[in-house]
Amino acid sequence: MAELKLPELAEGVNEAVVSFWHFKEGDTVKEGDEVVEMATDKAAFNVPSKTAGTLKKIAANEGDTVKVGSVLAVIE
Amino acid sequence: MKPLSRFPSWLRRSVRFNKEIIETKTLLFEKNINTVCQSARCPNIHDCFSRKKCTFLILGNYCTRSCRFCAIETEKKLSPPDTKELFDIRDAVRDLGVRSVVITSVTRDDLEDGGAGHFADCIKILREAEILQPGVYPERSRRGLQDDQMGETTESSQSGHLNIEVLVPDFLGRKSSIERVVFARPDVFAHNIETVPRLYKEVRPQADYKRSLDVIRHAKGFSAEIVTKSGLMAGLGEDVDEVYGVMRDLKRAGCDIITIGQYLKPDTGCLDVKEFLHPSKFEQFSEWAKEIGFKKYNCSPFTRSSYLE
Numbered sequence: 001m002a003e004l005k006l007p008e009l010a011e012g013v014n015e016a017v018v019s020f021w022h023f024k025e026g027d028t029v030k031e032g033d034e035v036v037e038m039a040t041d042k043a044a045f046n047v048p049s050k051t052a053g054t055l056k057k058i059a060a061n062e063g064d065t066v067k068v069g070s071v072l073a074v075i076e
Numbered sequence: 077m078k079p080l081s082r083f084p085s086w087l088r089r090s091v092r093f094n095k096e097i098i099e100t101k102t103l104l105f106e107k108n109i110n111t112v113c114q115s116a117r118c119p120n121i122h123d124c125f126s127r128k129k130c131t132f133l134i135l136g137n138y139c140t141r142s143c144r145f146c147a148i149e150t151e152k153k154l155s156p157p158d159t160k161e162l163f164d165i166r167d168a169v170r171d172l173g174v175r176s177v178v179i180t181s182v183t184r185d186d187l188e189d190g191g192a193g194h195f196a197d198c199i200k201i202l203r204e205a206e207i208l209q210p211g212v213y214p215e216r217s218r219r220g221l222q223d224d225q226m227g228e229t230t231e232s233s234q235s236g237h238l239n240i241e242v243l244v245p246d247f248l249g250r251k252s253s254i255e256r257v258v259f260a261r262p263d264v265f266a267h268n269i270e271t272v273p274r275l276y277k278e279v280r281p282q283a284d285y286k287r288s289l290d291v292i293r294h295a296k297g298f299s300a301e302i303v304t305k306s307g308l309m310a311g312l313g314e315d316v317d318e319v320y321g322v323m324r325d326l327k328r329a330g331c332d333i334i335t336i337g338q339y340l341k342p343d344t345g346c347l348d349v350k351e352f353l354h355p356s357k358f359e360q361f362s363e364w365a366k367e368i369g370f371k372k373y374n375c376s377p378f379t380r381s382s383y384l385e
Contacts, residue, residue, distance in 0.1 A: 007091055010121060011114035019082070034090065042340045043119035044083040047091045 001076040002051040006066050009038060009045045014068050016040045018060050027055045029075060036072055051075055084352045086377055087338065092122045100125040103171055107164040110137045112180055115148050117342045120383045131178040131243075131382045132165050134198060135191045139182035141282045145270070145309060147342035154186055157194040162201045169202065169238070176239035177202065178382040183245040185282075192253035195242055196260035203261075206238050239263045241305070243381055249287040254294045258302050264333070266305035267291040268381055269326060272318035279312055279347065289329045296330030303371075307335035307381040310357070313350040319361060323368055333372040336361045337379035353377070 009016055019037040023029055034046035035055070057074040060066045104111060110133040113121045124130060136158075138151035169177050179198055184191040241264035247253035258265055269292075273285040292304050306326050310319065319336070326334060336358065341349055358375040365373030374384040 007093070009091065010117040010119060013117055017082075037088070039082050040117075041344065042117055042342055043087055043089055045089050045091050045119070045122075048093065050093055 001074060002053070003071045004035060004047065004049060004073040004075060006038065006068050006070050006072055007047065008068050009040050010042060013040050015065050016045070018062050018064050018066060019044060020062050021058060023055050025055055025058055029053065029055055047072065049075055086355050087352060089119045089122060089378070092126050094126055096128055097122065097125040100128050100130065100172065103168055104130065107168055109164055109168055117147055118380065119340065120378055120380060124383065128172040128174055131180055133180055133182065134161055134165070135181040135184050135194055137182065140185040141183045143280045143283070144347045145279055145312070145339060147346060148182055152186070154184065157187070157191060159197065162194070162198045165198065166201050166205050170205065176241070178241045178243060180243035181245060185248060189256065190245060190247035190250060190253050192247055192256040195244060195257045199240055199242065199260040199262050202238060202240055241266060241382065243268065244291070246283060246288050246291050249290060251294055254291055255298050258295050258299050264303045264305050265295045266307070266381060268307045269322055270308055271312050272314040272322050274318060275312055275314060289325055292326065292331045293329040303333065304331050305333035305335070306331045307337070309339035310336055310353050311339040311349050311351045312347060316357065316360065320364055323364055327368045327370060332370065334365050334370045335373070335379050335381050335384070336375040338377040
């Protein structure tokens with residue numbers, strides 16, 4: 001099981017908003033697939049999966065503000 | 077229905093997870109080196125740090141000016157230039173193993189020479205490292221390294237020469253400061269015009285359009301061989317004809333290379349983006365740059381002075 005956590009998107013930016021998920025729960029993702037788009041005040045960033053597996057759980061909804069280091073999804 | 081992102085589809089960056097990013101960040105952190113990549117919260121950082129590329133910020137991390145597009149904090153009383161900063165950068169350049177380096181700074185209106193001497197020292201220290209320790213900057217043939225800096229010539233990247241580009245402030249227009257930097261022989265001398273003249277008051281209240289043009293003009297006049305470069309941001313409320321006017325002015329001032337990118341708001345206190353220009357408008361800028369006769373040009377949403385797409 002791997003948790004996909006929100007990485008630091010730009011220096012000193014400690015939170016970001018979930019724009020949208022490119023996958024839904026139950027979908028199969030490959031390593032490197034861009035799973036979710038996050039937006040900071042400055043730009044939008046696609047966050048890739050570090051592992052291959054099934055997207056078991058989406059832990060942040062579209063529109064939610066998420067802190068850096070928080071779990072976005074669980075992939076196993 | 078898919079909810080809308082607050083950014084148009086062409087303004088997406090990809091996050092990367094790799095050891096190079098961690099190595100780059102760790103090295104900068106350990107040496108306490110400032111980069112504009114970090115200070116400006118640049119969205120290209122994942123790409124650049126993955127390739128161990130960064131733009132060094134000298135003369136501290138506070139600025140005497142308060143340009144409204146920039147996230148760097150303003151302070152009136154600042155520390156004097158610190159030579160240690162330059163030796164740390166030299167060591168970082170060696171450790172990163174890069175073949176080209178971009179040095180920029182905050183604006184230091186508090187210093188008599190505006191920090192020009194510190195720029196000159198920086199170039200000298202990097203050049204000395206190159207001469208005294210020929211193995212310090214080994215040959216590299218990593219993909220992308222030779223083309224991603226426009227001032228870099230093919231010969232220089234093949235000969236083991238370290239390509240040094242400086243991106244300087246306007247030094248309040250002091251000719252002696254401009255000359256001091258040019259005399260130190262950087263490969264590229266850059267000064268960004270940033271925006272169109274009509275928006276200077278709002279965007280760069282302590283700067284002056286003509287003075288900035290004259291920085292380029294004087295550098296070129298002082299040394300015809302120096303490669304000059306300037307950049308501007310689009311999306312601050314200018315219209316395209318005004319951009320064309322700036323391009324013409326830069327060319328007349330002796331500017332060789334031009335970059336145009338999308339302005340993105342780095343911090344809550346900064347100016348809002350007035351327009352996200354469609355990539356086709358940047359293609360138009362490239363066409364104009366070619367027509368006007370710039371030697372090199374790069375215009376795209378994520379183009380930055382030291383980031384070319």
